[in-house]
Amino acid sequence: MTGEDFLQVKDISKRYDGIKALTGVSFSARRGEVHAIVGENGAGKSTLMKILSGAVQRDSGEILLDGIPVVLNSPLSAHRLGIRSVYQEFSLIRNLSITENILLGQLPTSKMKGVVDWNRAHKLAEEKLMEIGFTGLDARALVSHLSVSHQQMVEIAKSAVTKPKVWILDEPSAVLSQEELTRLFALIQQLKNESALILYISHRLDEVFKVADRITVLKDGELMGTVLSQNTNEGQLIKMMVGRTLSEIYPNRQKKTKEEVLAVNGLSREGSFKDVTFSLARGEILGLFGLVGSGRTQVARCIFGADPYTFGEIRLQGNVIKPKSPQDTVEAGIALLTEDRKRDGLVMSCSIRDNVSLATMKQVSRWGFLNTQKRDARVQIKVEELSIHPTQINRLVRQLSGGNQQKVILAKWLLSQAKLLILDEPTRGVDVATKVEIYRIISDLAESGMGILLISSELPEILGMSDRSLVMREGRLVGEFSKAQASEEKLLACAAGVIQ
Amino acid sequence: MSESSVKIPSLLVRVLKWLKVRSLGNYTMEGSRRRWVDYTFTAAFLLLILVAASMSDVFFTERNMSNLLRQIVTNGLISLGMLVVILTGGIDLSVGPVVAFSAIVVSGMVEKQHLPLPLAMMIALAVGALAGTINGFMISRFKLQPFIVTLATLGTIRGLIYVYSETPITPQDPAFRTVFGAPILGPFTLSVLIMLLAFVAAGFFINRTMAGRAIVAIGGNEEAVRLAGINVRAHILLAYIISGLCSAMAGILLASRLGIAQPSLGAGFELDAIAAVVIGGGILGGGGGGALGTFGGVVTLGLIDNLLNLFNVQSYYQQIFKGLIILFAVLARRQET
Numbered sequence: 001m002t003g004e005d006f007l008q009v010k011d012i013s014k015r016y017d018g019i020k021a022l023t024g025v026s027f028s029a030r031r032g033e034v035h036a037i038v039g040e041n042g043a044g045k046s047t048l049m050k051i052l053s054g055a056v057q058r059d060s061g062e063i064l065l066d067g068i069p070v071v072l073n074s075p076l077s078a079h080r081l082g083i084r085s086v087y088q089e090f091s092l093i094r095n096l097s098i099t100e101n102i103l104l105g106q107l108p109t110s111k112m113k114g115v116v117d118w119n120r121a122h123k124l125a126e127e128k129l130m131e132i133g134f135t136g137l138d139a140r141a142l143v144s145h146l147s148v149s150h151q152q153m154v155e156i157a158k159s160a161v162t163k164p165k166v167w168i169l170d171e172p173s174a175v176l177s178q179e180e181l182t183r184l185f186a187l188i189q190q191l192k193n194e195s196a197l198i199l200y201i202s203h204r205l206d207e208v209f210k211v212a213d214r215i216t217v218l219k220d221g222e223l224m225g226t227v228l229s230q231n232t233n234e235g236q237l238i239k240m241m242v243g244r245t246l247s248e249i250y251p252n253r254q255k256k257t258k259e260e261v262l263a264v265n266g267l268s269r270e271g272s273f274k275d276v277t278f279s280l281a282r283g284e285i286l287g288l289f290g291l292v293g294s295g296r297t298q299v300a301r302c303i304f305g306a307d308p309y310t311f312g313e314i315r316l317q318g319n320v321i322k323p324k325s326p327q328d329t330v331e332a333g334i335a336l337l338t339e340d341r342k343r344d345g346l347v348m349s350c351s352i353r354d355n356v357s358l359a360t361m362k363q364v365s366r367w368g369f370l371n372t373q374k375r376d377a378r379v380q381i382k383v384e385e386l387s388i389h390p391t392q393i394n395r396l397v398r399q400l401s402g403g404n405q406q407k408v409i410l411a412k413w414l415l416s417q418a419k420l421l422i423l424d425e426p427t428r429g430v431d432v433a434t435k436v437e438i439y440r441i442i443s444d445l446a447e448s449g450m451g452i453l454l455i456s457s458e459l460p461e462i463l464g465m466s467d468r469s470l471v472m473r474e475g476r477l478v479g480e481f482s483k484a485q486a487s488e489e490k491l492l493a494c495a496a497g498v499i500q
Numbered sequence: 501m502s503e504s505s506v507k508i509p510s511l512l513v514r515v516l517k518w519l520k521v522r523s524l525g526n527y528t529m530e531g532s533r534r535r536w537v538d539y540t541f542t543a544a545f546l547l548l549i550l551v552a553a554s555m556s557d558v559f560f561t562e563r564n565m566s567n568l569l570r571q572i573v574t575n576g577l578i579s580l581g582m583l584v585v586i587l588t589g590g591i592d593l594s595v596g597p598v599v600a601f602s603a604i605v606v607s608g609m610v611e612k613q614h615l616p617l618p619l620a621m622m623i624a625l626a627v628g629a630l631a632g633t634i635n636g637f638m639i640s641r642f643k644l645q646p647f648i649v650t651l652a653t654l655g656t657i658r659g660l661i662y663v664y665s666e667t668p669i670t671p672q673d674p675a676f677r678t679v680f681g682a683p684i685l686g687p688f689t690l691s692v693l694i695m696l697l698a699f700v701a702a703g704f705f706i707n708r709t710m711a712g713r714a715i716v717a718i719g720g721n722e723e724a725v726r727l728a729g730i731n732v733r734a735h736i737l738l739a740y741i742i743s744g745l746c747s748a749m750a751g752i753l754l755a756s757r758l759g760i761a762q763p764s765l766g767a768g769f770e771l772d773a774i775a776a777v778v779i780g781g782g783i784l785g786g787g788g789g790g791a792l793g794t795f796g797g798v799v800t801l802g803l804i805d806n807l808l809n810l811f812n813v814q815s816y817y818q819q820i821f822k823g824l825i826i827l828f829a830v831l832a833r834r835q836e837t
Binding site for chain 1 (some may be wrong): 713716726727786
């Protein structure tokens with residue numbers, strides 16, 4: 001069954017508004033193969049996947065399935081050919097149950113035509129979930145009641161239950177915890193054994209090496225090559241993706257000072273975390289690691305005043321603050337980069353200018369009237385400092401790549417001259433090159449005396465950046481490691497509750 | 501087949517650029533490549549005038565121009581308030597009754613209480629601001645849907661008007677009409693100047709003030725704005741107060757123009773205002789719209805009414821025509837995916 005090419009992509013090109021997204025990309029893949037597509041943001045991975053799943057149309061080129069040229073002019077036509085995708089953006093209907101989402105359009109009816117047989121529907125959905133090894137999800141639950149990671153699992157399940165011949169996964173792991181990721185990998189293995197072709201897109205190279213048989217690399221919309229994953233390594237792959245070697249990902253830094261910026265004492269929020277105590281010094285990067293749902297984001301939001309807390313004390317530079325809203329904390333000098341930039345970090349319909357200046361309009365206005373020249377000059381300086389591309393500040397943020405969007409948020413908080421910067425997953429969905437830039441920026445900020453709380457579910461990031469690391473599990477602070485003590489195994493064991 | 505690559509002749513682009521009228525709905529298009537829809541309305545607008553001028557010898561008379569301008573004052577002011585509310589991602593359905601309430605209050609204060617006009621106006625404006633405050637408070641404090649809240653106040657205020665006066669009020673003082681209605685600058689009456697000034701002020705407010713930028717950003721992503729340390733509730737409240745004030749001012753000027761204030765005034769006004777904003781590039785739900793575009797929308801709607809009147813077209817045809825224009829506006833500005 002393996003050996004011959006099941007999917008052949010020949011010379012695919014695509015332009016958006018005259019801008020090249022893909023130029024003459026060709027690759028082929030077999031049944032029973034996990035084929036990874038990697039590349040920086042803007043390399044054209046998502047466009048290629050959207051073409052394969054019928055969501056966008058190619059300008060030229062040919063797609064062959066089992067040797068036969070196919071027309072993919074809508075998601076439906078792709079579905080008919082057995083091509084299914086899991087997109088980065090959720091396509092779930094939030095106010096419906098898991099059952100309805102999975103069986104959308106094919107709910108079983110009772111004898112009376114058109115009347116849904118709910119008992120059978122739920123049973124069917126549960127059976128289907130069981131078949132792919134997803135147990136422990138209540139099929140009757142509303143999707144909107146699920147956590148983000150569980151929603152992603154449903155999203156994955158929704159396409160997997162159709163037993164696709166070609167299964168496209170676009171960054172499926174961004175919001176998954178380790179445990180769920182293991183489940184996903186098991187499912188991939190299962191479908192692979194059933195001789196499906198799996199196309200796997202991810203920024204996380206370690207994952208790619210774990211699952212992929214072969215890896216196709218794209219750069220600037222062009223094919224860089226396809227390699228066997230056992231014949232390559234992370235360094236080589238990065239070189240292919242970026243076009244240069246990245247000698248040093250994590251910058252070296254001087255040691256922190258003793259001066260305390262933030263002290264949190266016994267902070268609790270009913271139902272999400274309890275008795276969290278730690279302190280953070282000027283110039284220190286403090287890592288906060290935990291699995292999805294461990295309460296790390298909630299701690300950050302409470303310190304920032306975005307959510308109320310039940311007990312505890314927060315001191316900023318020695319002064320007790322009682323943040324009731326982000327208004328208070330921004331004024332006091334705290335900044336928060338949220339984990340989901342689209343949901344609550346950026347105003348997509350506004351320009352770079354508006355987004356960058358959003359938190360600091362007071363500094364450039366008098367009596368509420370903006371000094372637009374002064375504002376624009378300040379924004380421009382930051383845009384150039386952080387090498388945000390494009391540099392025209394009237395561009396809409398919607399048009400930027402993920403990495404540049406993240407830099408726009410950083411620029412916003414740099415202008416506020418905060419004393420404490422909380423970063424919640426600062427490099428999620430960001431390409432390798434921009435990641436390195438962001439690490440350098442964070443490091444520079446720490447050097448300049450800012451205190452930084454770095455929340456991440458990427459262990460290499462926590463280990464590479466932090467002076468100290470904290471670990472949370474089930475709403476409690478369960479471990480603290482110095483840079484010397486910390487290791488991937490220790491942090492993970494601590495976060496998962498395995499005693500070593 | 502890519503839809504976006506439809507190009508318009510470069511000569512026409514240059515002409516339009518030269519006329520500096522290309523930017524109807526400028527805001528939404530900021531930074532993105534110009535597409536043919538950006539010019540459609542300007543072109544259609546110019547065409548409309550050309551056709552009118554060639555077919556009717558009355559159109560370009562000073563009298564008709566003056567009429568046209570005075571007629572768009574009401575919708576102009578209401579649309580401005582509507583624009584600010586739509587920018588936040590909301591909607592204000594209660595503008596019609598606010599117009600009527602303020603019209604009848606200002607007339608009543610002048611005619612029955614014999615108050616001087618400025619004082620009567622103050623009271624009428626206060627009524628508008630109060631209506632806006634109630635709308636804004638309910639929406640921002642309790643996170644209720646703007647559509648429902650303003651639908652409720654639409655009915656409530658209409659009822660209150662009849663409590664205040666069941667019969668029309670006609671101020672006898674001739675000054676009530678002439679203050680705003682007499683030409684003071686060419687064909688421009690004070691009412692027209694007030695409206696034009698309001699558009700300039702709104703453009704300034706939206707683009708050059710902290711509150712304006714905050715309001716635009718709230719329509720794009722409320723939570724991101726809250727997390728940037730901005731008081732979202734206060735800004736939403738402000739938007740509805742502005743809408744209330746604009747409608748109240750429109751009511752005062754309308755009462756002055758008509759010389760009579762009827763309690764039934766203003767039915768359906770909200771639809772014309774929403775239409776003007778949308779034609780001018782505004783996006784229901786927030787994320788786009790501007791003062792200049794809205795002005796274009798107001799003038800376009802006014803022109804249609806005016807022209808169809810000149811050609812003696814019956815009013816229900818006007819309704820059909822307006823509906824089609826709105827549909828076309830939304831279609832042309834549809835976001836490509």
